[in-house]
Amino acid sequence: MSLRVQTMPGAMRALTMRLGDEIFAVEANCVREILEIGTVTSVPNAPDFVGGLINVRGTVVPLADLRVSFNMPRPVADEDTRIVVMEIEIDGEKTVAGVLADKVHDVTDLDAASMEPAPRIGMRWPQGFVRAIAKRDNQFIIVPDVNEIFARSIAAAH
Amino acid sequence: MSQPDPVAIFRQEATELLETLEANLLQLDETPDDKAVVDSAFRALHTLKGSGAMFGFTAAASFVHEFETAFDRVRKGEKTATPALIRVALQARDHIMILIEDPDSAGSEGETLLAALRQAVEGEAKAEAAPALVIEAPVAEAWPSGWKISFSLPADALAMGSNPLLLIDELAELGPCDVRARIAGVASLDTLDPTRSALGWEVVLRGDVSRAQIDDVFMFLSDDMELTVEALGEPASEAPAPAAPPIAEAAPSLAAAPAVAPAPAPAQAAKPKTKPKTESPAPQKAASSDKSNSSLRVPAERLDALMDRVGELVIAQARLNQLAAQANDPNLKSVAEDIERLSSSLRDTTMGIRMVPIGTLFGRFRRLVHDLSHDLGKEIEFVTAGEDTELDKTVIEHLADPLVHLIRNSVDHGLESADKRLAAGKPSGGTVRLSATYAGAEVAISVSDDGAGLDPARIRQKAEEAGLITSEAKLSEQELFQLIFQPGFSTAKEITALSGRGVGMDVVKRTIDGLRGSIDLSSQMGLGTTATLRLPLTLAIIDGLLVRIGDGRYTIPLAAVEECVELPLDADGEGRGRAFLNIRGSLVPFIRLREVFNLSTPPGQYQKVVIISSGDMRVGLVVDQILGNNQTVIKQLSKLHAGVRHFSGATILGDGTVALILDPMQLATFGQHGDGTHAEQTFGRAA
Amino acid sequence: MTKTILTIDDSASVRQMVSMTLTAAGYDVLQAEDGADGLAKATGNRVDAILTDLNMPNMNGLEFIRAFRAHPSGQGVPIVFLTTESDDGMKSEAKAAGATGWIVKPFKQEQLVAVVKKVAGA
The missing domain is CATH 3.30.70 (Alpha-Beta Plaits)
Structure with a gap:
């Protein structure tokens, strides 16, 4: 895991979004589209992290809530709530999933200098869920390891 | 328009011809004098030879030519097809397959096979020089002026x-x-x-x-x-002047x-009157390409793409229906109805294209059993039934390997030797039966033998040795049998050349699971074993019954639905344990889906029970409301929901909402053995 | 005045090959997969020549030739049979049945075109 963090990226074009009180950034080129929240079908007995399904242009896409992974409160959706449709990789296979965001901010370039590997201790977040912490205008931005989060969710479900 | 490559067509055709040849040879094993079968085998050889030579498969063509020559005395009725001859002929047939698929990899056994063929026919190894294929070539010579x-x-x-x-x-x-x-x-x-x-x-x-x-x-x-x-x-010299005047x-x-x-x-x-030089009628060409072939080869991917498009059309049509219902415009309604009718028949046609009779697979197994019978020295009668049963082609393709494995198991481990059989008071020859039949929304395929049956004590012993269970574990016979599907389990005392290599029953189980099917074993000591596979008819689109449970809408595959009844008001309250309904004298367990799904909304006042069946299990599902029938395009759930029970997929409703599809098989099992599964269910929720 | 050639063969690859070759040479091609199918197409369409295999299920080549020659529209249309036997027995039998010519398999595409041109013209 530490190896992986050290090889972490240089500049990254990122989509930033707000989850709870934190700003998250995901790689922009993994983002397919951003949707307003429509009808979400809840899947009985599914883990809270992927408790729903949505219709994205005729395909059924799981809806994930990163706030569950980061132990954040989950207020009900409001007019700022968006679904970020992303391509993730599970076991080497590309899968499309929606990720809930309390608010989507903008697309920005995070340069290497502003990014630091996630500290291995003293973090509130589960090990391995954070790829890096970036700093912009005195604000910390969390770069989550989305693939890892999804992979762990699957492992936990089995 | 790109033309299909004739060589590719030939390969496909050769595969089919070799299948025909194999089936004919196996048939001759049973009815050696059947002239029609001999002729059919010869026709296959003949076409292989002719087309093979044409498309550059010269090694195959000349081998087939020799094969044909050696076999000719059978055609002429001078010799009968003895079992020994058939065996060699089958090997020769396999050799042709190699010569066509990969000529470079073919060894030198061709000559040996031909010699064996000739010997089997002639009773002596006299290699009769067959007339070679000849291409007539003009001979150069000097010529006058x-x-x-x-x-x-x-x-x-x-x-x-x-x-x-x-x-x-x-x-x-x-x-x-x-x-x-x-x-x-x-x-x-x-x-x-x-x-x-x-x-x-x-x-x-x-x-x-x-x-x-x-x-x-x-x-x-x-x-x-x-x-x-x-x-x-x-x-x-100069052309001479014509001696006679031109006539016309x-x-x-x-x-x-x-x-x-x-x-x-x-x-x-x-001039023949039938040969007037009139214009060739233009439409003839179009007609020719339409009518010339009664069957057409289509790459599988195109069929899959077609199915996807039809799926999208069905969804769009459902949306149109909904809009039309709201719009109150009779014209729109009538168009929507037309589209519904069209898309529904298009759906059926498309699905029909994908359906293939399972008999196409059975032929292969006949050969398998024939070879096993010879190799193991066991006399086996192989009986098949239900060849016409149709399944989605994707399902059929994936079934071949599991069935080979099951049949091998039956022959190798199931059937006893002739001595043992006789000692047990059975006929010396064993029977392996392969049958397919429709069962509701599913097809049931079973492989059964009249062999020794599974020995629960031995399975138990093996499972304990393999560390799969502890010696204290209390297991029913059925649960013991299921252990056979665990990775690493094998009951063969010694590993024979045929079974026990590489793939095990766990692979069979995984393949069947992947097809949304199930596998069951039943066995009686001394009488035999039956493995039954249950598979969904199709993987693409089904008719569904749309129901409401709490705030959610769910689809139940209509083919699994037997009937819908009112939930009697005096039925058990929200209690624990299983409850039963009396459906015309038989007790059917029912489950309250709102409880299974842990919904907190209060139940509707008039709940309904949808009675579904899977295999021979019946169970009632208590729902809040029945909304009606709908065409359901099955969308697989992603890996993220692989751990979630009770659903076989999801679909998109007319208003664009996603609805989950209930899995009758899992629910029926759940209803029958409620407690154990329910414990797991609760556990799953807590995790 | 495109000429129409009917090819009768139970081998789809041969039909395809014949069809491609003759289409490239400027003919229209009809296909039939056995003798019975061939007879229906030969009598139901105006064809300028027929290429037929001999060994086929469901009415073989010889039966086809005899049946077609006996049909009112079956006179005068050239019939070339495809054969793998190069022996004269088959040739004379087919000729006696009413065949116009033959071509020995395996043949090259040029040979096919040459024979069709020979019996049907360009």
């Missing part, structure tokens, strides 16, 4: 499709010609039979032309016609040829 050719055709030549004008055309292409007709034989008009050829021709052909080239022109007629060809003594104007087909003398008028009259 020209030829004088005179010929007349047999009287019936015109009726037989020969055209003297074309012969003259062809001569004219070899060099400048001077053509004269001999009209002496032509009858007067009143007695003239225009279908008979009465004319003769004399042609002087000048140029560097060989005698062989001239013979080539008349090659189809030389046996029956009057033909004299004389070399011209002197070198070619040149026929149009001759116009292009240089220095051609006109064809005589009587020849026109003598």
Whole structure:
């Protein structure tokens, strides 16, 4: 895991979004589209992290809530709530999933200098869920390891 | 438009021909005197030879030729197809397969096989030199400066499709010609039979032309016609002036040829009347490509793409229906109804295209059993039933390997040796039965044998040795049998060459699970074992019954639905344990889906029970409301929901909402053995 | 005046090959997969020549030739049979049945075109 963090990226074009009180950034080129929240079908007995399904242009896409992974409160959706449709990789296979965001901010370039590997201790977040912490205008931005989060969710479900 | 590659078509065709050949040979094993089967086998060989040579599979073609020659005495009825001969012939058939699939990898066993074939037929190893395939090649020779050719055709030549004008055309292409007709034989008009050829021709052909080239022109007629060809003594000079006046104007087909003398008028009259040079009707070509093939090969991916499009159409149509229902516009409604009818029949047609009878697989197993029977020295009767049962082609493709494994298991481990069978009071020959049948929304395929049956004590012992269970574990017989599907489990005392290699029953189980199917084993000591696979008919679109449970809408595959009844008001309250409904005298367990799904909304006042069946299990599902039928395009759930029970997929409803599809099989099992599964369910929720 | 050739063969690859070759040479091609199918197409369409295999299920080549020659529209149309036997027995039998010519398999595409041109014209 530490190896992986050290090889972490240089500049990254990122989509930033707000989850709870934190700003998250995901790689922009993994983002397919951003949707307003429509009808979400809840899947009985599914883990809270992927408790729903949505219709994205005729395909059924799981809806994930990163706030569950980061132990954040989950207020009900409001007019700022968006679904970020992303391509993730599970076991080497590309899968499309929606990720809930309390608010989507903008697309920005995070340069290497502003990014630091996630500290291995003293973090509130589960090990391995954070790829890096970036700093912009005195604000910390969390770069989550989305693939890892999804992979762990699957492992936990089995 | 890209043309399909004939070589690729040949390979496909060869595969089918070899399958036919194999089936015929196996059939001959049972009915050695069946002339029709022998003929069919020969036809397969013949086409393989002809087409093989045509497309460059020369090694295969010459091998088949020898095969054919050796087998010819069977065709002539001089020899019967003995089991030994059939065995060699089957091996030869496999060799042809190799020669076609990968000629370079073919070893030198071809000669050995042919010798064995000849020996099996002749009873001696006399290798009779078969006539080789011959391509006739013209021989080069010196030729004179020209030829004088005179010929007349047999009287019936015109009726037989020969055209003297074309012969003259062809001569004219070899060099400048001077053509004269001999009209002496032509009858007067009143007695003239225009279908008979009465004319003769004399042609002087000048140029560097060989005698062989001239013979080539008349090659189809030389046996029956009057033909004299004389070399011209002197070198070619100026074309001589015609001695006879031209009789008629040149026929149009001759116009292009240089220095051609006109064809005589009587020849026109003598032209077969069925060959008028009218325009070729244009539409004929289109018709030909439509009607020429009663079957058509389509790459599987295109079928899959078609199915996807149809799925999208069905969803769009459902949306249109909903809009039409709201709009209150009779015209829109009627269009929506038309589209619904069309998309529904398009769906059925498309699904029909994908359905393949399972009999296409069964043939392979006949061969398998034949070979196993020989290798293991066991006498086996192989019985098949339900070949017409159709399944989605994707399902069929994935079934081959699991079925091979199950059949091998039956023959190798299931059936006892003849001695043991006799000692047990059974006939010396064992029976393996492969059958397919429709069962609701599923197809049930079973492999059964009348062998020794599974020994629960031995399975238990093996499972304990393998660390799969502890010695204290209390397991029912059925649960013990299921252990066979655990990775690493094998009960064969010694690993034979056939079974026990690599793949195990766990792979079978995984394959079947992947097809949304199930596998069950039932067995009785001393009497035999039956493995039953249950598979969904299709993987793509189903008719569904839409129901409401709490705030959510769910679809139940309609084919699994037996009936819907009211939940009696006096039925058990929200209690624990299982409850039963009395459906016309039989007790059917029912489950409250709102409880299974942990919904907190209060139940509706008039709940309904949907009775579903899976295999021979029946269970009632309590729902809040029945909303109606809908066409359901099955969308697989992603890996993220792989751990979630009770759903086989999801679908998109007319208003764009996603609805989950209930899995009748899992729910029926759940209803039957409620407690154990429920414990897991609760556990799953807590995790 | 495109000429129409009917090819009758139970081998789809041969039909395809014949069809491609003759189409490229400027003919229209009809296909039939056995003798019975061939007879229906030969009598139901105007064809300028017929290429037929001999060994076929469901009415073999010889039966086809005899049946077609006996049909009112079956006179005068050239019939070339495809054969793998190069022996004269088969040739004379087919000729006696009413065939116009033959071509020995395996043949090259040029040979096929040459034979069709020979019996049907360009």
